[in-house]
Amino acid sequence: MKILIIEDTKSLAKTLADIIQESGGTADIVLDGISGLEYARSSIYDAIVLDVMLPGMDGFQILNQIRKEKVNTPVLMLTAKSEVKDRVHGLNIGADYYLTKPFEIAEFSACLNAILRRKDSGVNDVIQFGDLSLSPASHEVTCCGRSIRLNSKEYELLRLLILNKNNIVSKELILSKIWGYDSDATDNNLEAYVSFLRRKLHLLSSKVAICVVRKVGYYLEEKV
Amino acid sequence: MKILIIEDTKSLAKTLADIIQESGGTADIVLDGISGLEYARSSIYDAIVLDVMLPGMDGFQILNQIRKEKVNTPVLMLTAKSEVKDRVHGLNIGADYYLTKPFEIAEFSACLNAILRRKDSGVNDVIQFGDLSLSPASHEVTCCGRSIRLNSKEYELLRLLILNKNNIVSKELILSKIWGYDSDATDNNLEAYVSFLRRKLHLLSSKVAICVVRKVGYYLEEKV
């Protein structure tokens, strides 16, 4: 379970991250709006906890933008103001829940769980594309009853591609998400893994293909 | 980050351009209102710094005109007069920020950053022209339900033409934007890509045509 926390009050962000960790997830913290948007864009998170008042760019703008870009990660908004008008606005532009500060830890957990449940994108939920289903619990990919176990890089690569279905995932993004921001991995590392993954999909006789857009990145397609 | 500076006081324009360059951007300087409007029309800039008093055509007129033409590049207005009336007028006709001369460099930077952030330039938004829509996420152009994927140069070319809808995009600009400032690509390279793109639009039976203005450049037009 990977949660993105966009919140400029460090202490609060830290507390929320701890809560998430205690229940077995991981959290990335971002302290300003600009970086917040950047992180939120990648669909790798299971949920986003989003403060309204932020330096750089406010929560509404971030939410608006990512929804416009068809990123549908569930969003839990936090706000100090409890005006009905704001609440309505937030929900209208695609927030999944609106929590007014201050709040109890229990309430926060409950909300987060609720929105994770609703979107059924929790950690242990199987994600699917075409005839493939990918099980986070076992790192196995299944197609028509047969399964193959993926190693962790193969798994993350396929997960990233499925979460961004219908979109090209840039090589840059893949490298930074899977190998890490500061890694010196080259395109060739990624190419090798694409090749490994293709072979496994082939072994399963899947109809899903990993397609390349030269100079840009990869995307999944279902063959007819 | 590309900024257009429309300001007739050369020294000031130069200083602002330097500030922008120091923070990693590039700036084009234009010294009079008429050319200012011409440049501002192309939507390729991330922001415009616009002086009010200019030879040829004043800042208000330029702003008025480009907003009328649906160019929504963020605009930071500079003025010597600090009358509330002017300020209100500027903001009403679509300025994003109003800065009174003289101002501190820090203040200028802050304002510019603020307006850049606010609009966030929408890099990932789907853009449209006529019956075409172009999706940055998938590099696909869609027309009446059918889609074709474009390779990276075709995509960039179409994107540039759509962003500059209703304006002629000079061959020079296209070459420098897509092939790079220092590339030795010739007009014929561009012609070849125009040809590729036309073929794909034809395959989609789009009503959009890529028209040429001899010796100048290309623009999009919707056939009737």
Next chain:
DNA sequence: ATAAATTTTAAGAGTAATTTCAGCTTTATT
């Protein structure tokens, strides 16, 4: 410590993107 699995590296083959070029078409000018 050894074996097994994973990850990286490297090189050659394969393929799509890009450039080049020649011949043709269109437009402008006299």
Next chain:
DNA sequence: AATAAAGCTGAAATTACTCTTAAAATTTAT
């Protein structure tokens, strides 16, 4: 109408990106 200049387009040539594979290096598990 003739001529020149500019643009278009299809085919061939070239370039650069990607794929695949095998082997080396590293990490993890036993």
